Amino acid sequence: EPSIAQAQAALSSIENIVTLTSQQYQLVSLILMVSYGAFFAFILFFVMSAHNLAPRYRLVPILSAVVMASAGISLLQEFSLWKESYAFVDGLYRPLAENEVFTNAYRYGNWTITVPILLTQLAIAMGLRQSDVNRRSLRMAVPGVLMIWAGLYGQFGAVGDFSHLNLWGVVSTIFFLWLILEVRQTLIAGMVNTPDILKPWPNNLWWFFLATWGLYPIAYALPQLGAKGEIVVAQQAIFCFADIATKLVYGLILARFVLRRSAFEGYMPAADAMASPPEKPN
Ligand code: RET
Numbered sequence: 001e002p003s004i005a006q007a008q009a010a011l012s013s014i015e016n017i018v019t020l021t022s023q024q025y026q027l028v029s030l031i032l033m034v035s036y037g038a039f040f041a042f043i044l045f046f047v048m049s050a051h052n053l054a055p056r057y058r059l060v061p062i063l064s065a066v067v068m069a070s071a072g073i074s075l076l077q078e079f080s081l082w083k084e085s086y087a088f089v090d091g092l093y094r095p096l097a098e099n100e101v102f103t104n105a106y107r108y109g110n111w112t113i114t115v116p117i118l119l120t121q122l123a124i125a126m127g128l129r130q131s132d133v134n135r136r137s138l139r140m141a142v143p144g145v146l147m148i149w150a151g152l153y154g155q156f157g158a159v160g161d162f163s164h165l166n167l168w169g170v171v172s173t174i175f176f177l178w179l180i181l182e183v184r185q186t187l188i189a190g191m192v193n194t195p196d197i198l199k200p201w202p203n204n205l206w207w208f209f210l211a212t213w214g215l216y217p218i219a220y221a222l223p224q225l226g227a228k229g230e231i232v233v234a235q236q237a238i239f240c241f242a243d244i245a246t247k248l249v250y251g252l253i254l255a256r257f258v259l260r261r262s263a264f265e266g267y268m269p270a271a272d273a274m275a276s277p278p279e280k281p282n
Contacts (some may be wrong), residue, residue, distance in 0.1 A: 012156045014227045014235075015085065015102035016095045021050060024229040025086060025093040028236045032079040035240040039072035042248055049255050056124075056266035057258035063121050064251030067114045071247055075240075081106070108152035113150060116141035121182070123231035125254045126190025126202065127261060136189065140182045147175035148159060151220060158223040169220060176217070183209060195264045201257050208245075208253065215242035 020028075046065040050058045087097025095102065117138040154168025159172045187202045194202060219238040222231055 012159055013102050013104055014158055014223045015082075015232055016102075017159060018095065018227050018229055018232050019231065020093040020229045021087065022088075022091065022093065024205055024233050027233055028082060029079070031237055031240050032075055032082060035244060036072045036075035038244060038248060039068045039075065042251070043068045043072070046251060046255065049259075052262070052269045053258055054262040056127075057262055060121050060125050060258050061251065061255045062117065063117050063124075064247070064255065067117050067247050067251065069197075070113050070154060071110055071243060074106050075243070077106050102168050104155060104239070105152060107243075108148055108155070111148045112131055112145060112152075115144040118246065118250065119144055119186075120184070121251075121254055122205070123186055123190075125258050125261075127193045128186075128190060132189065136182075136186045140179060140186060143175045143179040143182060147179060147248075151216075152177060155220060159227070160171060162224050165221075165223070169217065172220075173217060176213075180210070195261070197262065198257070201260075208250070212242055212245040212250070215245070 043065045046061040046068060049061045053061070081100065081102055084098055084100040084140065085102040086093040086095055088094075089097075116137070120133070120137040123136045123140070128136060131171045148170035150168050154165050156173060157164025157168070187206055191199065191202055215238055219235050219242070222238070225231055
């Protein structure tokens, strides 16, 4: 017979021990659905925007399309699991209804793929040489992945005694601080070959990065405020908002930035070149 502590540990997410009102349940369904819908919708946009760019920057929106597909699939998975994990009984949504246990682990699995890609996009967009792109991407990906895996392991302690959650949260935060330093180094390295009129972009990217990546630890720590419906909703909402900001909005900003860089470097998309009138011979 498993002890109560073991049984609780097996449930691991607060979603499995909280009964939700109909509004709370529907709100989370809506948040998850809008998120994966947005990711799928933008795949085509990012693919199409590649051809306006100088060849060296084309991988930036293409990688955004890959991130959109990956995040869309994982949130669709999260959405179906959400639907299967509750039963509507006496006007409330009750967990563990159909022998299904909810978990946020799919999110962390998804970040393991997307975080290194997002960081690689940054190195490419900053116009670094190929060898520097490889070196800098690797130097950012290592703390990035360690941060996610420490958090993935830690989040299994979101129910019950919070020492596991907190210990691994601290370990993860140390990797996060290391990552922040590496990202800063990448932005500084890119400043050198960024044209003067585009110099504010890396600085703005820096603040955008801190403000949006910084949301994840907040969501992670939230279950400590209590296993309540409001907390379940808030955690899912923050995760989804952060995902849209760090992948989709970030992808739009980078796509815009490399479009400006391409134009500045004299690149003209083929269609525009044909549309402009032929030069008059002297
Ligand atoms: C965790 C655990 C608690 C401490 C910290 C964390 C940071 C997570 C971050 C995740 C970023 C994810 C992204 C995904 C986009 O696809 C793991 C929650 C610091 C920063 C950008």
